Amino acid sequence: MANKDGSKENAIWPMPQFYFQVKWGSTEINFSEISGLDNEAQIIEYRHGNSPVFYPIKMPGLGKVNNVTMKRGVFVGDNTFWQWFSKIKLNTVARVTVTISLLNEAGKPTMTWTLRNAWPTKITSTGMKSDDSSAAIDQLDVAFETMEIANKNNP
Template sequence: MADDGSKQSTNVWPLPKFYFQVKWDSAVLSFEEVSGLDVEAQPIEYRHGDSPVFSPIKMPGLKKYGNVTMKKGVFKSDNKFWDWFNQIKMNTVKRIPVTISLLDEEGKPTMVWTLTNAWPTKITGTDLKAEGNEAAVETIEVAHEGLTIANG
């Protein structure tokens, strides 16, 4: 008899990445794509003068977070990106938490990325093409001050 998969372990297959949710503060927004969920530890190179090894050692330094880019369709009377961007006034901007959740087939979060103190740095409007056959998509790039990851 063929295996119906009911006895298969839940950790055999990686999670698909197409079912996700993005929360801005308390509002849920629909996005086509989210990218840039990365962090790196900048290396510090050091060599003391009487080291018998003629090369520096590398130590972990400050953490550096990349900007997160999100793309969504353009809808009539939807100016959330532009409203948030227009709040930037001479070194001040409304900073909000942004939560990105990878969902399982039941819609429950399995991995959650939380951006701390996020604010918009760049908005790219859609390109326009008379012979195009695609939906209008706009892009927002947000900077943040920290990224935490939690597994559901």
């Protein structure tokens, strides 16, 4: 965040997590919560036979990403995710690129996660309770092949 004079005094503060956008291919879709943006390297353990140390060497192996969970409100007449999910046939599915951006106060992306070849693995419909007045929320679990992370500096 910048001061009135344009200096970046508040650049030492972390970004708030509530201002974000999701682009689904070329369409922007609103979500209330996103979790599971994990990226890790699997560990390969190796120890050769004449090693004087009784511990293995740990080396980085293949990269691994987990499914991302997205939650959003249920809207009348909006079957976007159900239509996408119904296209899964045997070993074919419509894959898309999903871009999740954390926005600054001006609405410009500062940090971006790009999920390549994403497709739905699970849709969990809202629960229903007669004495609860909270919004109906659907949950979508998305698998993808690779994640690219970019941290941009937008003054």
